[in-house]
Amino acid sequence: MGKGNGLGFGTLSIHGGQEADPSTGAVMPPIYQTSTYKQDVPGEHKGYAYSRSKNPTRTALEKSLASLEKGTHGLAFGSGLAAVDAVMKLLSPGDEIIAPNDLYGGTYRLFHSIFAKWGLVFHFTDLNDEDKVRALINDNTRMIWAETPTNPLLKLFDIRKLAAIKDEHNLTLVVDNTFATPYLQTPLELGADIVMHSVTKYLGGHSDLVLGALVLKDDDIAEKLYFIQKSSGAICGPMDCYLALRGIKTLHVRMQRHCENTEAVARFLISHPAVKKVYWPGFPGHGGHEIANKQMRGFGGMISFELKNDTVENAFTLLSSLTIFTLAESLGGVESLAGHPATMTHASIPREQRIASGLTDSLIRLSVGLEDAKDLIRDLDHALKATLE
Ligand SMILES: *Cc1c(COP(=O)(O)O)cnc(C)c1O
Numbered sequence: 001m002g003k004g005n006g007l008g009f010g011t012l013s014i015h016g017g018q019e020a021d022p023s024t025g026a027v028m029p030p031i032y033q034t035s036t037y038k039q040d041v042p043g044e045h046k047g048y049a050y051s052r053s054k055n056p057t058r059t060a061l062e063k064s065l066a067s068l069e070k071g072t073h074g075l076a077f078g079s080g081l082a083a084v085d086a087v088m089k090l091l092s093p094g095d096e097i098i099a100p101n102d103l104y105g106g107t108y109r110l111f112h113s114i115f116a117k118w119g120l121v122f123h124f125t126d127l128n129d130e131d132k133v134r135a136l137i138n139d140n141t142r143m144i145w146a147e148t149p150t151n152p153l154l155k156l157f158d159i160r161k162l163a164a165i166k167d168e169h170n171l172t173l174v175v176d177n178t179f180a181t182p183y184l185q186t187p188l189e190l191g192a193d194i195v196m197h198s199v200t201k202y203l204g205g206h207s208d209l210v211l212g213a214l215v216l217k218d219d220d221i222a223e224k225l226y227f228i229q230k231s232s233g234a235i236c237g238p239m240d241c242y243l244a245l246r247g248i249k250t251l252h253v254r255m256q257r258h259c260e261n262t263e264a265v266a267r268f269l270i271s272h273p274a275v276k277k278v279y280w281p282g283f284p285g286h287g288g289h290e291i292a293n294k295q296m297r298g299f300g301g302m303i304s305f306e307l308k309n310d311t312v313e314n315a316f317t318l319l320s321s322l323t324i325f326t327l328a329e330s331l332g333g334v335e336s337l338a339g340h341p342a343t344m345t346h347a348s349i350p351r352e353q354r355i356a357s358g359l360t361d362s363l364i365r366l367s368v369g370l371e372d373a374k375d376l377i378r379d380l381d382h383a384l385k386a387t388l389e
Contacts, residue, residue, distance in 0.1 A: 017063025093119025163191025
């Protein structure tokens, strides 16, 4: 199905970059569970020599991802963080990177605890403040790293504005598109150079794999990334590539329902007497609402909210009263999950600093799944009432 120019998103989810298997006609890409490939004479093979460099099931996934993100090159890795790691290896000691101050915790840890040691210099700032971003740019600046919407406060950054800044200074703009997925937002079309994904989340969609990806259009950067992929070897296995491909075939249908259910839950929460504040970009009062309207095609499947009675104990009462939402890390699967950033994902941040950045003691993050919205709302209502007792 080639690059699929002009085809709708649903058609691309199912067919983008895919062809029936040339040797058997199999409609689904076979799981090529092989490390190596027969050569007729040394060095002559059918494009595949060793599976660290290339594997046909991985190729099928990489083509699918490239078609959905409107890129020409897709690269799949063993996890989202392995994909971030590959991007950092494009850089050299002394190079500087500008990143948001509410970056995904794992990405922050990789930057701060691993790559800073190897001489990369990171500046964390508010990417919506153009003056602050410009003030950080100097001769050593190479990259702007953005993530939008962010976790867990669902802040949004204007990708077009960041692309304009990076064009002026010849930088590389990378966007972590995990929360939005290409169904809601396509950063390459907004001027970004590289899109990064934790495929573990919505793209896989069934909480059954860990996988990461990069998509881009620039041939030179892509060649460097392919070299890093095979040299560092942080690849994913063929079974996981197959599961990701299987998940992607329903991405459009799932995202549509995630958005609908999330809107219903957000509207329920905001009117509940036990709730103080709801973070959902669909509300006009949300700081990122206008940016969302400009660069997204919906508001996504994530919500965070604060309780009126803002204590850790109260958050725990709520979480232990839920029966359909499961208390767990991660997001983007068919099942609804609830998490408590203060004691889970953001537990390592000192309390004062955490609260100053808006992550209050009772903040709860929901990944709204695909169950019936009325059941999710009933579950939350019951648990919220317990916090008022
Ligand atoms: C989960 C996540 C990652 C890391 O991906 P893994 O697949 O867990 O390695 C990066 N960015 C965001 C926004 C995430 O949610």
